[in-house]
Each structure stands twice: as structure tokens, then as C-alpha cells.
Amino acid sequence: MNKTEYLTKLTNELGHMPYGDVKDIIGSIEEHFEEGMNEGRSEEEIAESLGDPKELAAEFKDGVKFKQIMKKRKMSDNFKGPDGRGRIFVVVFNAFVGIEMWLILLAAIVAAFMFLAGDAGIAGVIVAAIVMGKITEFLVPFIFLVLTLVCIAVFLVVLLILGIKYYIKGLKAYIRWNKNVWNYGLGED
Amino acid sequence: MCVLALLEKSDSYGYDLAGSLARKVEVADGTVYPILRKLASEGVVSTYLQESQNGPPRKYYHLTDAGRNKLNAEREEWIKFCGEVNEILEGETGGKADE
Numbered sequence: 001m002n003k004t005e006y007l008t009k010l011t012n013e014l015g016h017m018p019y020g021d022v023k024d025i026i027g028s029i030e031e032h033f034e035e036g037m038n039e040g041r042s043e044e045e046i047a048e049s050l051g052d053p054k055e056l057a058a059e060f061k062d063g064v065k066f067k068q069i070m071k072k073r074k075m076s077d078n079f080k081g082p083d084g085r086g087r088i089f090v091v092v093f094n095a096f097v098g099i100e101m102w103l104i105l106l107a108a109i110v111a112a113f114m115f116l117a118g119d120a121g122i123a124g125v126i127v128a129a130i131v132m133g134k135i136t137e138f139l140v141p142f143i144f145l146v147l148t149l150v151c152i153a154v155f156l157v158v159l160l161i162l163g164i165k166y167y168i169k170g171l172k173a174y175i176r177w178n179k180n181v182w183n184y185g186l187g188e189d
Numbered sequence: 190m191c192v193l194a195l196l197e198k199s200d201s202y203g204y205d206l207a208g209s210l211a212r213k214v215e216v217a218d219g220t221v222y223p224i225l226r227k228l229a230s231e232g233v234v235s236t237y238l239q240e241s242q243n244g245p246p247r248k249y250y251h252l253t254d255a256g257r258n259k260l261n262a263e264r265e266e267w268i269k270f271c272g273e274v275n276e277i278l279e280g281e282t283g284g285k286a287d288e
Contacts, residue, residue: 024226025222025226028203028222028225028248029219029222031202031203031204031245031247031248032203032204032207032218032219032222034245035202035203035204035247036204038243046218049211049217049218050217050218050219051217051218051219051220052217055217055219056217056219056220056222056223059219059220059223060222060223060226062223
């Protein structure tokens with residue numbers, strides 16, 4: 001593993017850490033590489049001695065977790081019963097914006113699946129016609145239509161795979177955010 | 190604690206600390222960085238940048254007064270603990286020979 005690969009892997013493993021922290025960490029590891037290379041060591045050698053980037057990231061995240069625990073403890077110290085405004089906000093926001101937003105996204109995904117199913121149906125009919133040897137002048141434009149549809153379908157499948165992945169990710173983050181507001185209020189004060 | 194002890198002698202930078210630590214204890218070179226970060230966030234070490242003859246400026250770590258106090262307290266505790274463990278171990282080997 002060379003320097004770039006190591007730093008990329010470390011950045012990925014650090015994941016959701018604030019940008020400033022990641023920049024700081026990557027900076028110090030980059031400095032480590034440069035010092036080592038000044039001594040004539042190879043990038044691979046230095047990466048090897050630094051240890052698994054995944055484990056290193058976990059150690060960095062432990063420090064962050066510690067900070068978060070302290071912050072949470074501080075929050076719960078100030079915490080005098082559930083924040084009424086926070087809870088009202090969660091209910092109102094979900095009723096008027098949140099749930100609708102996720103339903104619309106879900107509907108878009110379902111619609112895409114239905115389009116794919118319809119596409120497959122038309123393609124099936126055409127293929128069946130060809131197999132049975134019933135190619136007529138009438139069918140030729142339809143074949144072009146199906147080819148276009150297949151292209152759109154392939155594009156849609158890619159989009160769907162990405163879409164579903166981010167939909168689930170987003171939904172999880174959204175639920176977490178709701179929980180936080182519900183438990184700790186909006187955190188304005 | 191080991192990192193604090195290394196910094197007690199003189200200020201140092203990450204690469205040097207990683208080397209000194211990895212030479213004595215069997216840990217990966219990278220391990221020192223999360224420790225330094227945590228120590229910095231606790232305020233027991235402070236950092237400053239200093240130019241080096243060749244290459245980029247180095248981030249130096251300095252033991253603060255709070256760090257010195259922490260180190261002394263931990264060192265005392267560690268030495269006491271080791272003494273107690275040694276007593277137990279020596280007591281067992283030198284004592285009854287039934288097991």
C-alpha cells in the first residue's frame with residue numbers, strides 16, 4: 001500500500017468525523033510519511049509500520065467517542081425533563097414535511113420498478129413475436145422502441161441500486177436525528 | 190502515560206515519538222497519533238509548529254503543567270501497583286511449594 005492508498009483508506013474509515021478533525025488527522029499521518037521518506041524509507045514500508053488503517057481509524061474514533069460522551073453527559077446535566085418544544089417540533093415536522101418526503105421518495109422507487117416491469121413485458125411480447133417468426137413490417141419500429149426502453153431500463157436499474165442504498169442510509173440518519181431532537185430538544189440554548 | 194514520560198525529557202514531534210515508542214513497546218507506529226490527539230484534547234499536551242532543516246514544518250508536542258501533574262500521579266500509582274504485584278509474585282514463588 002502506498003501513501004495515497006493509505007491516506008484514502010484512512011479517510012474512508014474515519015467516515016462521519018467532522019471535516020476539521022479528519023483534516024488534522026490526515027495532516028499528521030502525512031507528516032509521518034514525509035519524515036519517514038526523508039530517512040529514505042519507502043512509502044510501503046512506512047504504511048506497513050503504521051499498522052492497519054482500519055484499526056488506526058478505530059483508535060481515532062475512540063477519542064471522538066470519548067468527546068461525544070462528555071458532550072452528551074454535559075447535555076444530560078443541563079437536561080431537565082424532555083423538551084416540550086423539541087417534541088412538538090418532531091410531531092409537526094413529521095406530519096407536514098418528513099413523512100411526506102419519504103413517501104414521495106418511496107413512490108418514486110415503486111414507480112421505477114413498475115416501469116421496469118412494463119418494459120420487460122413489452123420486450124417479452126416482441127421477443128415472442130420474433131421467435132414465432134412473425135416479423136412483419138409493422139414490428140420494426142417497435143423493436144427500436146424496445147431497444148430504447150432497454151437502455152432506459154439499464155440506466156434506471158443503476159439509479160435504483162444507488163437510490164435504494166441512499167434511501168435507507170438517509171432514512172436511518174433521519175430517524176436518528178428525530179430521536180436526538182425528541183430526547184434532547186432542538187439544542188438552541 | 191508512556192507518551193507523557195517521553196515528552197517529559199523534551200518536546201518532540203509525532204514521527205520521533207512513534208519511533209521511540211515502537212522501539213520499546215510492541216505497538217504499530219500509528220498508535221501514537223490517536224493518543225496524542227486525546228492528550229491534546231485533555232489539555233495535558235500543547236502543540237506548536239517548528240520548521241525543520243529538511244522537509245515540512247513539524248508539529249511539536251509539549252507537556253503542559255497539567256500534563257506534568259498527571260504524569261507524576263500516574264507514575265506513582267503505577268510504581269505502587271507494580272510493587273504490590275511483585276510482592277504477590279515473590280510471595281508465591283518463595284512461599285509454600287504446594288502448587
